[in-house]
Amino acid sequence: MFKDVFAKGRRAGRATAAVAAGLLLCSLPAGPAAAETTRLGGVYDISVSGLTIARGSLSLVVQGNAYSAKAGMEPAGIGTLFSSGKGGAEASGWLSGKSVRPARYKMASRAADRDFFVDLEQGSGKVRSMRVTPKFKPNAERIKVTKKHTRGVVDPLSAILMPISARRGDEKSVCARKIPVFDGWTRFDIQLSYKETREVSGKGYDGQVIVCSARWIPVAGHRPSVASVKYMAENRKMEAWLAPLGAGNVYVPYRIEMGTKSGTLVVEPRKLDLSGARDQATR
Template sequence: MPPSLVRCLAVTAVLIGATAPALAGSGAVAIRYAMTLAGLPIGAAALDASVAGNGAYRIKVSARVGGILSLVSDGKGAATASGRMGTAKPMPTGYALNNISGNKQQTVQMVIADGAITDVAINPDLRYRSDRVPVTEADKRGVIDPVSAMLMPVAGGGETMAPAACDRTLAVFDGAQRFDIKLAYSRMDQVASKGYSGQAVVCSARYTPISGHRPDREQTKFMAANRDMEVWLAPVAGTRVLAPARIVVGTQIGRLVIAATRFAQGGGIADPTEANAN
């Protein structure tokens, strides 16, 4: 898979996580997505999340990239996270990623306590690069993993579909890199998918690398300067949460669009190969 697209997909995964459903009380929800690049189908993704009555949560995100990209490379991956919902944000305790691209596999496991990373295992280890910005211990505090970022409670008792829903900056650590994703209100729009058709609040997004990155790499510079990133948020029935109905990320080889084809209450849809099923 082209390196620039890998970075864009990584940021996109966090955009999905930045606004995906947190369940009020207890329950489960699943969303299927179709993915296109420059208008061509490249794969699918799925999200399955559940929250128990005591606040304990578990999330699985999975994706498969192929389509026209299979001429260059193919890839699939799945990530899980667990923890307990706090009053304002999730408090993750564990995160795991298994990613396969071509004939290469990478796994990441993290243990988290009170917002601090206490243990990280990456296999294979990252290659040493003299230009890589070191990750400090301070960079591993006050953070959230990319998958737990998808549990976002909407505080208060007012309208959930409001500009304030976009007022978020996510401090993310993925096991190798520390970065921020800042959301800001852009406009209101309309979306349509099986399970939800109606109004959405649209947030612009900006990526800011903090550490673990290589600042002189072309794709790092591109993503840090990228202003073509947006996420459409739609309500999840029966909860005070918003979920991503559509995501756009500009890349160096065309626009990446991830669009929800189905919202489902009750969970159980985590197979990305079924993302376009009726």
């Protein structure tokens, strides 16, 4: 749901956070089985120190073991005084047990009069093809991204999907994971750990959320001496509130908080359809 909200983690090499999601570009496996479809739609406010700076939109569809998502973001509130940039992302892939296997990720945005574009194709647990604009300028300090850094990774958008086992009472395990993310420029991990369980209500969802502490861990593509990289790597003020989607075997971010040098950045729903509505489709 985030250019990748943890994509803010991505911009630790160049900035700090955003919102994203994706669109199903792959066909579902053929066969007469019944496929359960679960949908999520939402509008999110992005604020710093209580001041709204941007607004994001997210749509997500999970059909059987296939997922697709799409997200957009544009300035809002006080943010319109400083930026006219906007962007969007889309992703698709498959869920396999407790794993997410992306197939395609595309992101396009414009900020500070610069265009950013990423097109990743994945398969067999690795990035098969990649187009990225702009490319990093040569720098001896930058940790080189190699093939090993692009194996077994998810894109920033697919990272919002967190499958768990179907066992009852296993909800806390959603935080027991390290998410390997590659955004086309940098490779980083998001380390989650369980913090607490809360009840939320209003804005379209009433129920429990699992609160995870989060850490951003740089792996490759970054320059270790850059101030923003150091700040994010040492940042202990990061957490994600996760809510169940549909039957509860997949969790997605409900709210994200992150400390920044300008104050606490919060991504939270303004209007959310996370009712878990499902339907049966015959393939």
